[in-house]
Amino acid sequence: MSPAERPIYFSVDFDASSGQRAVIDSYIDDVASAIGRARTGAYGGYGVIARLLDAGKVAWAWQTYDWPDGNRDSRAELRQVRNGITVDGADCDRNEAHAADFGRWGRGPAGIASIYGIKPSGHHTYASVDVVTGVRRGAVSSVRKAPLVPDQRAR
CATH class of the missing domain: 3.20.20.80 (Glycosidases)
Known part of the structure; x- marks a missing residue:
């Protein structure tokens, strides 16, 4: 489809x-x-x-x-x-x-899934995962901090 x-x-x-x-x-x-x-x-x-x-x-x-x-x-x-x-x-x-x-x-299932996030430090993070095998192919963190920092309050 x-x-x-x-x-x-x-x-x-x-x-x-x-x-x-x-x-x-x-x-x-x-x-x-x-x-x-x-x-x-x-x-x-x-x-x-x-x-x-x-x-x-x-x-x-x-x-x-x-x-x-x-x-x-x-x-x-x-x-x-x-x-x-x-x-x-x-x-x-x-x-x-x-x-x-x-x-x-x-x-x-085929290909790569992208996972994006923001670390508590404020740096962006990215990882890719092969959706068939579950194997992570890479992880990268930004050098500079993001302009917005995630809310650290308990959920």
Whole structure:
């Protein structure tokens, strides 16, 4: 399938309250009007993902690890399963596919995945990983610090 036929996941990356439903629905409806409901995916917590899937607002779901209390929607193709993993000194998250088709662009694992981040020191970091073997092919850190430093508060 071409990228024009594959989903795009749009983020609702905060602990949304019931009072924010109308704004979230409007956001997702605007996305769907531009790319089509069949390509519209959402990334967010259990409550947001379950409600958007129940309402038929999204065709794809990627559930975050953070909210609430470990509840999981079995319909989510992707799930974030762990936060705070350090890759070459940068804070990253682990995600898992829970469906054969989770929206990948292409025919299967092949090629190189790029991982970007910012170390606590403020330096940019980049690593490449062969997606078939999992072997890291390189890791590079910037010489200069980034203009923005990541938030160091506990999550």
